[in-house]
Each structure stands twice: as C-alpha cells, then as structure tokens.
Amino acid sequence: MTPVVALRLALAGNRTDTVRVVLTALSAALAALAALAALTVLAVPTPPGGRGVNNAEQYSNALLREPGLRGGTAVALLLLAVPVLALAGQCVRLGAPARDRRLAAFRLAGATPGQVAALVAVEAGLAGLLGTLVGLGTYLAGRVLLHRPDGRGLLPLPTDVLPSPSAIAAVVLGLPVLAGLAGVVLLRRVTATPLGVVRRVRRERPPGPWAGLLIAAGVAAYGLLVPVGRWYAARDQDPPAVLEPLLMLGGGLAALVGVVVGTGWLSHTAGRLLHRWGRGPATLLAARRLTADPWAGSRTLAALLAAVIVGAGAAGLRASMLADMTANRAIGQSFAASDDFYLNTMDLVDRAVQVAVALAAGGLVVALVEGIVARRRTYAALVASGVPRSVIGRSVAWQALAPAVPATVLALAVGLLLTWTTGGRPRSYGGQTAQVCPGDAAGCADPSALRTVWVPESVVTPELPWGQLAGVGATALAAVLVTVGVGLLFLRTSTAVEELRTG
Template structure:
C-alpha cells in the first residue's frame, strides 16, 4: 500500500472519526506542552560553586533559582501529562465499532490484516503528530511572548533557555509513536474480516484481589526509606545514590498500578453485592454490567485515580512540612519566610492536582459517551421492550459511581500512606539552649544584650490532613458526577427506536 493511499484511508471516516482525530491531537498538544515545560526547567544551567551559593539568580521564583528544587518542579509538570495521556488513550477508542466496520470494508477491498492495523497506527500517529507540532509552535510562541524581565532584569519564567534539540525531538516525535503503538494494542483482539468484525475475546475468570500485593509492595518500599537511611547513618556511610530514588519510583509505580488494577476487583465485587442485595431494575442492570466487564472501571478511572493518589500524597507531605515548621519554631529555629515559601510550593502542587483531575474528567466523559454509543442498540431494544429511559439513566449512574466511590477511597488511603510511612513520624525538638535578645535590632548587636534560654524537650506529631483529603476526594467524586450528567445527555439520542436498525 502506497503512503499516499494509506494517508487517505487513515483520514477517511465520518464525524465521529473526525472528533477522534481532533481530541487525540488536542491531548497530544497538551501532553507535549507539559513535557517541553518540564524539559525547560531541567535545562536551566547551574553556576559552579558550593550548594547554596550556586543558584541561578536571573529568576524571581525560588523553584527555578535553586537547583535542588528544579527536579520536583519538573516532576510536578510531568504529572500533568499523565491524565492527558490517559485522555488520549480514551480518545483513540472513540467510535471504535463504526471504525471496525470501516476497517472490515477495507479488508473486503483486499487489504491484509497487517495493512488494516497499520492504518490504525497511521491515524493515531498522524493525529498525535499534528497535536505535538501545534504544542511545539505554542511553546515557541509563548516563550517569546512571556519573556518579560522586570525592572531588575529578573525573569518570572525560564524563557532564556531551550531544551536540547534531541530532547525536543523526543517529545514531538515520541508521543506520536506512542499513540500509534497504543492504537495497535487496542486493536490486538479485533480481527477485521470481509464478512464483518469478529472480536476474539477469551472468556476470562473473575478478577482476583492480587493487586493488593502490588499496593503492599509499594507501601513497603516507601516504608524502607527511613530504616535504610538510619542503617547507613549508624555505620557512618552514605547510601548508594540511586537506592532511594529507585525505592520511591518503584514503590510509587507499584502502588499506583495496584490501585488501578484493583479497581477491576472492586467493580466485580461491588457488582456481585448489588446483584445479591440490590433492589430495582436500575441496580440489577448496573450489577450485571459491572460483573460482565469489571475492567471497564480500571480503564476509565486510571487517570483520575492517579491524580487522587498524588493529591493524597501531597496532603500527607503538607502535614509533614507543617509538623517540621512547628518543631523548628518551638525549638527556636523557625523562619516565617521559609515557611511561606514551602507552603506556597505545596499550593502549586495542589493546583497541578486540580488540573489533573479536570483533565481526567475529560477522559471519563469520552469513555462514558463511547460506552453509551457502543451499546445504543441494546439500550434501544430495552426502551422498545418497555424499559423507561429513566431506569437506564439510573443504571448508567450506578455503573459509574458504584466502583468509583471505593476506588477513590482506596486511592486516598494509598496516597496518604505512601508519604505517611516516611513523613508521619513524630518530630522531637528542644533539649538545648538558645540565645535570645529582648531588645530591638540595634541593641541586639551587643553580645551583652543576649541571654541563654533553655528549650525543654518536646514532640510534635503530624496531624492527619482530613480536610485536604476530603477536598481531593470530593473533587474526584464531583468529576465522576459531572461525567455521568454529561453522558446522560447522549442517552436519549442513543435510545431512539431507530437505533435498532443500526448495523
């Protein structure tokens, strides 16, 4: 198949296919912007010198000035790309049944299965490439427009640096390749034949609770950070430089995958409970859907649960910082300016979590609407047989909320425990003398104006951040509710009796 023919066939389709291309391109543009912003932060040069005296003083923000804070800033920016990539994965599935029928027509015209799969990869890759190019242009234009030094010549953003061409190329070209691979993977169980679309889906057993082992392993990895550090400190040694990052990255990924995969088991278990104890046709319809396809919750809620885990972890980290500040102030070592800086930094992390939840809600809307459209013949048959649309609407709500509520609670608990194992220990202070001055600044220059004060020993224990956890959980639950409300708008048009004639 010539490249020109493949391009025309990949871009062919109806309005749903056009919407899939547009949404995929938009997702790729947002993900590329997040990646380029993170690479820009990492590209800031560090002047030579001792730690503490090698800051990049051309910036107004300490997150950009201090080399030790740039890594966390880049990670926070990359976290924004996670729900965006999940949204792109949902967009690739948009209109899948109609696309499969169109691909079957290509097979009827003589295309091989490999060529059909290649068309899917080309479609997703081209849409993502268009999005990353738009993201690159937006990044370059924004870099020029936002380059505004203040009266002292200091910059609010790192508009004076650029990532290396290799790094930019990796983002602009790597995301389309990834999108193409995702499209191929999503089509791996579908075989387009000249007679139609045959879905080769094996009959699988019910999900087991083995995902809990991943969660336990992730929590154990974080819990080992303090004992391992203490073990090396007792022997006067430094731990290997990659040990702590490996434990944190591996433990975080294991816990996150455990939460996402465990949602399948939660969906199946909730479905069985609703089928056994539920009352009413809406609950029974939802219970059957949950037990028939329990992994739907893992697919649709993955990005939202990732944002909730990060938000809960940030809440635990904030509580740890507040405990550190209280212990330092009680011991006579606190500085209000430093306290404000670190708390303001955590505010930025919280805003990133809010944006991630909003982006994840977009993916939920796409997934729910796609599910309603894909099952429109079933819903139309139910309406034709006398089932009210209100019952179907309530069943859709039960199907979305029943697994989401326990999954969000699990994500909150896991995210908090990840940081609590490291930062939830009590802080001790005091047991020493400090010099204080009761006069003004001019008088305190005289050493005779200083007097020693004994600071008694004390303990500060971090408080559980119930309020912040409640806000994160409420935001995630609100995203699910908005998703359900948006999906129900498509229910009436998808339950028309004329849909029974849809092929």
C-alpha cells in the same frame, strides 16, 4: 499500499472519526506542553558542585533558583502529562465500532491484517503529530510572550533557556509514535475480516484481590527510605545516588498499578453486592454490567485515581511540613519567609492536582459517551421493550459510581500512606538551650538580636489532614458526577428506536 494511499485511507471517515482525531491531537498538544515545560526546567544549567546553592539568580522563583528543587518541579510537570496521556488513550477508542466496520470493508477490498493495523497506527500517529506540532508552536510562542523581566530584571519563568534539539525532537516525534502504538494495541482483540468484525474475548476469571500485594510493596518501598538512610548514616556512609529515587519511583508505580488493577476487583465485588442486595431494574442492570466487564472501571478511572493518589500524598506531605515548622519555630530555626515558600510550593502542587482531575474528567466523559454509543442498540432494544430511559440513566450512574467511590477511598488511603510512612513519625525536639530570634530573617542576621533560652523537651506528631483528604475525594467524585451528567445527555439520542437498524 503506497504511503499516499495509506494516508488517504487513514484520514477517511465520518464526523466521529474527525472528532476522535481532533481530541487525540488536543491531548497530544497538552502532553507535549507539559513535557517541554519539564525539559525546560531541567535545562537550567547547574555548575559542578553547585547543587546546594542558588546558582540561577536570574529567576524570581526559588523553585528555579535552587538546583535541588528543579528535579521535583520537573516531576510535578510530568505528572500533569499522565492524565493527559490517559485522555489520549480514551480518545483513540472513540467511535471504535464504526471504525472497526470501516476496517472490515478495507479487508473486503483486499487489505491484509498488517495493512489494517498500519492504517490505525497512521491515523493515531498523524493526529498525535499534529497535536505535538501545535504544542511545540504554542510553547515557542509562549516562551516569547512570557519573557517579561520584573523591575529587578528577574524572570518569573525559565524563558531564557531551551531544551536540547534532541530532547525536543524526542517529545515531538515520540508522542505520535506512542499514539500509533496505542491504537494498534487497542485493536489487538479485534479481527477485521472481509465478513465483518470479530472481537476476540477470552473468558477470564473474576479479578482477584492480589493487587493488594502491589500496594503493600509500594508502601513498603517508601517505608524503607528512613531506615535505609539511618543505616548508612550510622556507618558514616552516603547511600547510592540512585537508591532513594529508585525506591520512590518504583514504590509509587507499584502502588499506582495496584490501585488501578484493584479497581477491577472492586468493580466486580460491587457488581456482586448490587446483584445480591440491589432492588429495582436500574441496580440489577448496573450489577450485570459491572460483573460482565469489571476492568472497565480500571481503564476509565486510571487517570483520576493517579491524581487522587498524588493529592493525598501532597496532603500528607503538607501535614509533615507543618509538624517540622512547629518544631523548628520552638528552637528558633525557622523564619516566616521560608515557611511561606514551602507552603506556597505545596499550593502549586494542589493546583496541579486540580488540573489533573479536570483532565481526567475529560477522559471520563469520552469513555462514558463511547460506552453509551457503543451499546446504543442494546439500550434502544430495552427502550423498545418498555424500559424507561430514566431507568437506563440510573443504571449508567450506578455503573460509574459503584466502583468510583471505593476506588477513590482506596486511592486516598494509599496516597497518604506513601508519605505517612516517612513523614508521619513524631518529632522530638528541645531538651537543650537554643538561640531564638523573635524577628524575621533580615532582623535576625544581626547576632545581637539572638537570645539564648532553654527549650523543654517535647514531641510533635503530624495531624492527619482529614479536611484536605475530604476535599480531594469530594473533588474526584464531583468530577465523576459531572461526567455522568454529561454522558446522560447523549442517552436520549442513543436510545431512539431507529438505532435498532444501526449495523
């Protein structure tokens, strides 16, 4: 099979295939923009020994001026790529039954299994490459359009630096390679034979609650941060440079995987409970679907749960900051300007979480619509046998919400615990004299403005951010409800009696 033939066959298809290519390209473009923005922040030069000072005074944003904050800013930008990549994974699955039949026709024409897999990789890879090129073009155009120094000559964004050519090439070419590999992996359980499509489904045991071990390991890794730091401090030693990032990254990934995998157990358990206690055909239909494929919730809710974990962690970090600010104000070591900076930074994190939830909702819409379209013959048979469409609609809603509600609560608890193990401890302060200045940072630069006062010993305990946690959870569940409503719009056309003749 020549490259030209492979390209023509990969681009062949119907309108659903075109929509899949467009959505995959859009997801790749968004992921490329997030990755390039993170690389741009990291490209701001830091001189040797300049980590603790502001060495990039050409920027108006302290997140860019302070070298110690650039790494966290880059990580926050990369976190936005997580739900986008999950959306891309959902888009690759769009129209899978029709594509599988098309691949079977290729086998009938003489294509080998390897050539069929190569066609899938080429289709997903080309869509990803188109998206990353669009993302690169948007990034370069935005870099020119957003280069707007203010009256003091300061830049709001790092539009004066560029990542290295190798880093840009890694993003532009690496994401399409990942898209192609994802397409092949999603095809691993499908055998496209000349006689049709066979899906290899192993009879698996029901999901177990062992995912709780991963969650416990992740929380324990964060809980070790403070004791390990104290252990090295007691010996007048600095911990290894990679120890803290390793604990944070490894613990966060373990907790995230534990929550996502645990959603399969929650789905299976919810299905059993609905089957045991549910009343009416809608709940019984949803119960059977949940117990038959409990991992569907893990696949579709992964990006949303990641955003919820980050949002809950940000809520815990904000509560910890507020406790520190209260203690610092009491001993005269805090100014309103610095407090506002850190709180405004947390506001940016909250907005990033909202964007991530919106992107994850897009993935949920794709997954829900794909599930309805893939089972349209079953739904059409139910309607033809007398089941009202409203019953099927309610069963789809039950199937989406039954695992989403407990999984969201679990993600909120895990995200809060990750930051609460380090930032939720009580703060002791006072019991000594301190120099306090009632003015702002500029006025307190004069030593004569300082007053020596006695600060009684006291303890500040961070308050649990119930309101912010409720807001994150409500936003996530609202996104699920909206996606269910959008998906139900496709239910009428997918349950027409004519769908019984669909192959």
